[in-house]
Amino acid sequence: MLKDIQFDDKSAIPIYRQLADAIASYIRGGAILDGDRLPPTRELAGQLGLNRTTVSAAYDLLESEGLIKGHVGRGSFVSYALHPQLSGSSFISFASSRPAEADFPVGAFQSTCREVISGPMASAILQLGLPSGYAPLRQYLLDSARSEGVARPDDDILITSGCQQAMDLLQRVLAPPGSTVAIEDPVYHGQRNVFRRADIRLVPIPVLEDGVDIERLARVFAQERPKLVALTPNFQNPTGTTLPQASREAIVKLAAEFQVTTVENDIYGALRYTGYSLPTLKQLGGSVLIRSFSKIAFPGLRVGWIIGPAALIAELTEARQWCDLHTDQLSQAVLLRFAESGRLEEHCQRIRALGRERLVACLGACERHLPSGASFTRPEGGMSIWIRLPDPLDASELLPRAQREGVSYVPGKHFAVGPHDPRTFRLSFGGLAPALIETGIARLGRLFQEELERARSVSRFDAASALV
Numbered sequence: 001m002l003k004d005i006q007f008d009d010k011s012a013i014p015i016y017r018q019l020a021d022a023i024a025s026y027i028r029g030g031a032i033l034d035g036d037r038l039p040p041t042r043e044l045a046g047q048l049g050l051n052r053t054t055v056s057a058a059y060d061l062l063e064s065e066g067l068i069k070g071h072v073g074r075g076s077f078v079s080y081a082l083h084p085q086l087s088g089s090s091f092i093s094f095a096s097s098r099p100a101e102a103d104f105p106v107g108a109f110q111s112t113c114r115e116v117i118s119g120p121m122a123s124a125i126l127q128l129g130l131p132s133g134y135a136p137l138r139q140y141l142l143d144s145a146r147s148e149g150v151a152r153p154d155d156d157i158l159i160t161s162g163c164q165q166a167m168d169l170l171q172r173v174l175a176p177p178g179s180t181v182a183i184e185d186p187v188y189h190g191q192r193n194v195f196r197r198a199d200i201r202l203v204p205i206p207v208l209e210d211g212v213d214i215e216r217l218a219r220v221f222a223q224e225r226p227k228l229v230a231l232t233p234n235f236q237n238p239t240g241t242t243l244p245q246a247s248r249e250a251i252v253k254l255a256a257e258f259q260v261t262t263v264e265n266d267i268y269g270a271l272r273y274t275g276y277s278l279p280t281l282k283q284l285g286g287s288v289l290i291r292s293f294s295k296i297a298f299p300g301l302r303v304g305w306i307i308g309p310a311a312l313i314a315e316l317t318e319a320r321q322w323c324d325l326h327t328d329q330l331s332q333a334v335l336l337r338f339a340e341s342g343r344l345e346e347h348c349q350r351i352r353a354l355g356r357e358r359l360v361a362c363l364g365a366c367e368r369h370l371p372s373g374a375s376f377t378r379p380e381g382g383m384s385i386w387i388r389l390p391d392p393l394d395a396s397e398l399l400p401r402a403q404r405e406g407v408s409y410v411p412g413k414h415f416a417v418g419p420h421d422p423r424t425f426r427l428s429f430g431g432l433a434p435a436l437i438e439t440g441i442a443r444l445g446r447l448f449q450e451e452l453e454r455a456r457s458v459s460r461f462d463a464a465s466a467l468v
Contacts, residue, residue: 016057092440131321133159134332156313186415204417211243228261235268235382238426272381273356361434369445383430395425
């Protein structure tokens with residue numbers, strides 16, 4: 001069955017994601033049953049003609065979504081029965097960092113679509129487009145970036161199918177196989193896997209309470225001489241941390257000294273709920289900036305963009321043409337109209353207000369319900385926080401129990417580049433109402449406290465036995 005899976009090489013969706021989606025559909029559809037063993041990664045890679053790393057990334061993603069469970073020495077098994085029906089009202093998922101569908105301004109979006117389709121440019125929009133993107137949207141975004149001070153006079157812009165394609169194109173052009181790349185650790189697995197797929201040597205830079213470790217980054221630049229460094233300065237995924245301005249200035253200075261290209265992922269920057277905005281690395285002299293409409297508007301439209309030197313954008317556009325030919329002009333035209341009409345700003349203001357309520361609920365619930373000894377980040381925006389449980393709790397081992405209690409999260413190992421702390425996990429609050437956030441964290445808190453008391457009881461018993 002799995003050996004018959006087909007892939008779309010021209011799609012903006014990475015192959016590992018296509019594979020994970022295909023396997024997930026078999027599991028949810030009942031074609032693969034709970035308890036069934038999936039083929040070993042090496043075997044399935046051979047059957048499908050894929051790199052083993054691609055299959056491993058797909059299995060990691062399926063495990064993070066609670067559909068399979070890996071066992072050392074035994075393989076990966078379907079564990080769907082542990083996972084309540086995802087459509088059930090009692091199940092609370094903190095696993096996905098995405099906006100709530102209930103927050104989408106569907107009426108305003110429908111009006112925008114009608115305006116675009118009934119407008120004089122409808123026929124041209126439905127024709128083949130340019131690989132660089134819908135020209136009016138490119139100009140709108142470039143003008144906005146220049147007025148913000150983000151784009152320099154010699155910069156240009158490329159529209160992409162979301163941030164994932166943007167990162168993939170940058171890897172193809174800037175970091176060929178065998179290159180060295182510095183990357184945050186922990187980091188969003190989609191970004192990590194872009195480089196792993198290409199046989200890149202990744203050098204992890206630890207993410208501390210206030211973003212990446214600058215001292216470690218400086219040593220890596222001096223000793224490893226990476227081609228580029230990929231960073232998320234605002235509300236980093238998965239930790240939610242934000243780089244202070246002094247760190248941003250230090251990074252730009254170091255990158256210039258060692259001739260390292262900075263790739264700045266600013267997908268969450270517009271989701272600041274409290275505090276003050278900080279200048280982007282690009283504003284301070286950085287190389288490349290990536291942004292997207294996915295977190296602030298409609299993830300399904302898959303519209304992101306890259307701002308960088310015109311010569312680099314030309315190379316990226318050529319690379320994009322080879323794999324994607326041209327862009328989806330209709331989605332871009334609709335988003336342009338949505339922005340120019342003022343509806344996007346109205347929506348963003350509402351999203352930020354709702355996000356503020358959810359963040360407050362999340363931090364408050366963590367304070368009230370997590371066991372003593374647990375710690376968590378305290379972001380001022382974004383969609384996620386990073387939790388570290390007290391010893392000897394293991395977030396991966398506790399996930400099946402959490403799912404039986406009707407709650408899900410993503411263990412820290414799925415975001416690791418180097419060795420990971422098994423006590424950590426990501427909790428994403430962006431798509432949940434405050435009441436559900438409270439309920440879900442309360443359930444987790446009870447589970448963690450019970451397990452902590454059990455572990456300590458066993459430890460006391462073992463210690464007493466040893467003294468006899």
